[in-house]
Structure formats: C-alpha cells, structure tokens
Amino acid sequence: MTVLTLVTIGLLAGVIGAALGVGGGIVMVPGMVVLLAVAQHTAQGTSLVVIVPTAIVATAVHARAGRVDLTLAMWLALGGVAGGVLGAWTALGLDGLVLRRLFAVVLVFIAIRMLRSTRQSTPKAAESGPDA
Amino acid sequence: MALAGSLPHMPRPLIAVLLGMAAGFFSGMFGIGGGLVMVPGLVLFLSLPQHRAHATSMAAIVLVAAAAAVPFAASGEVEWSHTVWLLSGSLIGAVVGARAISRIPATWLARSFVVLALVAAARLGLGS
Numbered sequence: 111m112t113v114l115t116l117v118t119i120g121l122l123a124g125v126i127g128a129a130l131g132v133g134g135g136i137v138m139v140p141g142m143v144v145l146l147a148v149a150q151h152t153a154q155g156t157s158l159v160v161i162v163p164t165a166i167v168a169t170a171v172h173a174r175a176g177r178v179d180l181t182l183a184m185w186l187a188l189g190g191v192a193g194g195v196l197g198a199w200t201a202l203g204l205d206g207l208v209l210r211r212l213f214a215v216v217l218v219f220i221a222i223r224m225l226r227s228t229r230q231s232t233p234k235a236a237e238s239g240p241d242a
Numbered sequence: 243m244a245l246a247g248s249l250p251h252m253p254r255p256l257i258a259v260l261l262g263m264a265a266g267f268f269s270g271m272f273g274i275g276g277g278l279v280m281v282p283g284l285v286l287f288l289s290l291p292q293h294r295a296h297a298t299s300m301a302a303i304v305l306v307a308a309a310a311a312v313p314f315a316a317s318g319e320v321e322w323s324h325t326v327w328l329l330s331g332s333l334i335g336a337v338v339g340a341r342a343i344s345r346i347p348a349t350w351l352a353r354s355f356v357v358l359a360l361v362a363a364a365r366l367g368l369g370s
Contacts (some may be wrong), residue, residue, distance in 0.1 A: 116327035123328070124335020129342055129351050133303075134332050135274030140362035148321060154273025155314025156321045160328045161275050161307040165300050167333065172297030179290065179298045185255045186280060186302035189262030190269070194310030197270025202317055207370070213272055214367030220278065221359040228352040 115145050120160075127164075135161055136220060139213065150210040154201060257287050262302060270310035275303045 119141035123134035135157045142153040172178050201209055261283040269276030277299045284295035314320055342351075 113327050116324055117331035120328040120331020120333075121335040121338070122331075124332035124337075125339035125342065126335075126351065126355055127332070128336045128339030129346070129348060130355060132355070133275035133277050135269075135272070136278070136359075138328060138332075139273050140359075140366060142324070144362050144365045148324070149319075151314070151317075151319040152321050155311060155317075155319035156324050156328070157273040158269070158307045158311035158314060159320050159322075159325050160332065162304060162311065163329060164332055164336070165275065165303045165307060168336070169297070169301045169304055172300055175297075177294050177297035178301045179294060180301065182254070182258050182284075182288070182290075183298045183301035185258035186262035186265070186284075186299065187305040189259035189264075190266035190276065190280075190302050190306035191262075191309040193263035193266025193268075194270040194276075194306045195266075195313060197267035197272075198310045198313035199270075200267075201271045201273070202313055202319070210366050210369075214363040216272055217359050217363040217366070221356045221363070224352050224359075225356050228349045228356075 112146060116142075119145065124164075130224070132220070132224070133161070134164060136217070140217060143210065150206045150213065151202065154209075158198075254288060261287065262306070265299075265302075266306045266310065269303070269306050270313075273310075273314075276306055277303060 119138055120134075122141065123137035126132055126137055127134045135154075138157040138160060139150075139153045142148040142156065143150055148156070169178065204212075261280060265276035265279035265283065268274070268279050277296070280299035280302065281292075281295045284290040284299060285292060288295075290298065311320065
C-alpha cells in the first residue's frame with residue numbers, strides 16, 4: 111500500500127511538474143506528510159534526493175534542445191549550493207511542527223500565484239519541458 | 243517590479259550567484275527544487291526567455307538539490323526506500339505529463355493543483 115501511494119505521489123509530481131512547470135517537491139513533500147505520515151524533515155530530505163536524478167533527466171532533454179545557458183547555470187549553482195546547505199541547516203534546526211506550518215504557508219502562496227497565472231494566460235506551461 | 247530597475251548595473255554573474263543563493267536557501271529550507279524562485283528571477287533580472295530560464299534553472303537545481311540533500315542525509319532524514327518508488331512514479335509521470343500538455347488544458351490542471359495544494363496546506367497547517 112505504501113509502495114502504491116509513493117508511486118502515485120511520484121506520478122502526480124511528474125505530471126504536474128512536466129505540464130505546469132512546478133517542481134515535483136511541492137507535490138512530494140505534502141504527499142508524503144499527509145498521506146503517509148512521514149515526518150516533515152524526512153519528507154523534505156527524501157524529496158531533495160528524488161529531485162536530483164529527475165533534474166538530471168530534465169536537464170539532458172533541455173540541453174539537447176539547446177536551451178541551457180551553461181555559464182549562467184554554473185553561477186546559479188555556485189550561490190545555490192551555499193544557499194542550499196544553509197537552508198537545509200536552518201530547516202534541520204527548526205522543530206518539525208514549525209517547519210510543517212511554514213511549509214503550509216508557502217503552499218498557500220504558491221497556490222494563489224498559480225491561480226492568478228491561470229487567469230492571465232491559459233496555455234502558458236506548454237512551452238516548458240519536464241520539470242523536477 | 244521595483245527591483246528590476248536597479249539591478250542591471252550589477253554584473254550578470256553576481257546577480258546569478260545571489261539569485262542562486264536565495265533559491266538554494268528556499269530549496270534547502272523546504273525540500274523543493276528552487277525553480278519557483280530561480281525561473282522568475284532569471285526572467286525578471288537577467289531577461290532570459292521563459293523556456294531558457296526554465297532549462298537553465300533545471301541544470302542548476304541538479305547541484306543545488308544534491309548539496310541541500312547532504313545535511314538531511316547526514317542527519318538520517320532521508321527515507322531511502324521511498325526514493326525508488328517516488329522516482330519511478332515521477333519519471334513515468336513526466337513522460338505522461340509532457341504528452342498530456344496537448345490534450346489536457348493547462349488551466350484545468352492548474353486549478354486541480356490549486357485545490358489539492360489548499361487541502362494539503364490545511365492538513366499541514368492545522369494538524370498537530
């Protein structure tokens with residue numbers, strides 16, 4: 111049952127990521143916490159691990175189409191690696207319940223933003239490729 | 243955005259490093275990719291076209307998510323057995339999703355996502 115739930119969460123994350131350009135993490139983290147009672151910290155760590163191979167595949171597809179600005183990606187990653195470790199440390203320093211509530215707030219903001227963007231333009235996501 | 247006017251005076255690599263740092267923090271803090279911050283930032287501050295911003299952010303996310311995962315793994319906060327199943331589901335989902343774009347209206351998908359996200363947010367925010 112857990113396996114089936116996990117594959118379903120993954121499927122949803124993949125479909126939404128590819129079609130809407132929203133990252134899979136935003137689906138995987140709440141999916142694991144709400145449906146499988148995984149602890150918030152563990153859900154986030156697990157989500158990050160899954161994002162890596164997914165992003166590699168997506169990047170390969172984009173790179174073949176010549177859409178990746180590699181120099182810019184390198185600069186982004188330079189700051190991103192530092193920020194990522196700092197963010198992870200911050201999250202690990204927080205109480206699980208506090209982190210979960212913060213995540214809920216972020217989720218509401220993302221939902222509102224997506225609702226707004228669907229009102230402005232309809233088939234905007236069509237030009238984006240697979241997403242992590 | 244008010245910020246956009248003042249930023250072009252900064253060298254592009256510096257803008258990219260700062261943007262990466264902000265997105266990376268968000269990524270590590272909430273266990274998500276960080277594209278939500280990076281893509282709009284690349285479009286707004288570095289004037290990349292949407293599809294190029296998306297692809298470039300994806301390349302950066304490979305390293306950002308890997309780096310952010312390390313502290314979690316070191317603290318034992320990764321459920322390794324779950325990663326295999328999530329990954330198999332999401333790879334199939336990505337292929338299906340890429341094909342579904344032409345058939346399912348994006349608006350419909352986006353609204354379903356919004357409903358799911360709000361339900362999940364309520365469960366996450368109100369549960370103890």
